[in-house]
Amino acid sequence: MHRDAPELPEILRTVREFVDEITDRLGGQDRYHALCTSYLLAVAERELAHGPAVDEAERAMFSEWAGDSSRLAAQIRSGALDAQWDRLFPLLLTHVINKVRISKPEHLHPMHREG
């Protein structure tokens, strides 16, 4: 069903822009929490834009490994996958890079930045 404008990404952006606008007028803990709120809204905007494609790619990438991240984590901890380290490490690095691209893309080393 069609919804009226603004769409969800635009709503998030609107709220974030407002929080950014008032941040400088705040002090102490309120200011800090406003900065955190703006950060969280930017994360939500990036997740909305890129999350589905990342999920799709990761499903394919991890299809041969345990099925979900809890089971994979448990198998790694048990030592059962110790011999697979060289194959698992690049996959998990990609997975973590995907998470950082949503949380804070500028945190990545230039070798892992897009564009």
Add this chain to the structure above:
Amino acid sequence: MNAPNALSDPLVTIIERLRAAVRRRFGEAADIDRIDVATLGGSNRTLLFDLVDGAARRRLVFRQETYTLPNSPFIAPHPQFKLLQIAQRHGVPVPDPVFEFAPEDELDRGYVVGFVEGETLPRRLLHDARFADARKVFSAEAAGILARLHAADPAEAAFLADTPDSLDPLAAQLARLDYYGEAHPALELAVRWLEQRRPQHARRVLLHGDFRVGNMIMGPEGIRAVLDWECSHLGDPMEDFGWLCLRSWRFGNHDLAVGGIGQRAAFYAAYEAAGGQPVDPEAVRWWEIFGFVRWMVLNIMQAHGHWSGERRSPAFAACGRNTCLIEYDLLMSLLGQYD
């Protein structure tokens, strides 16, 4: 900071009890004033006040635990207060431990320490011209502090011997992670790396446990006081090194491994020159990898406190989404891309 006239009612009660506690120890003529609220935080309450005794006036800090997390990695106020006394005896600069609350004070768990003027914000300490001299002496001072602390007889802090972090710090992290119930396959890879390379024959000393820029008060001349003893435990002295050198505490000054201020070689040499045992760089690396795991678990803890409703805050929510930044630095360090 809020003015006293904006204080809420529970705070009025606390201030009256604090005044009574002060009079119990310093006599009926003693009083308190110039009260400022520093934090009314989710886990502790901090007030600054003057102890007025005749013509004498002394700035003090009131710290009260207001909430204990289940499975908390932090030790209680009573052992914290004892640690301040031990550290002070060994020449480690700390806020002067003045008194602990007793049952008749009706102030629950906490203590009063001397106020130390200075700066704690890493951004200013790493970049402001005002702290240029403090940065020059930082490695030597930090090394001297750790050498003195690590030389203390661990029997003085025997009350820490059975805490999870003293018994097995890696197992302690995993127990907490499992309690928060979040799966991190990449973190688990690092745990396997750690399990297969545990440092052998490490000495067992008294550790600060959270020794980094941000947890010390500095002036333009150098370190004035080491704060935040709630992660203290007994263990390998290299653990304090790994934590201080953790990339997360360099605040963008990645080439300056020692707290974003100093170089490893000078720091290690200064520790040995101050009487510390020889530094094992491989063990420091092990404790840095461990440090990333621990810092991830602390962030997962904050996020858990938020989403479980125990103590909601945008800052704790942000911690959850910051966890992957630490996880990334961890993997890049394992790869040898970061040191």
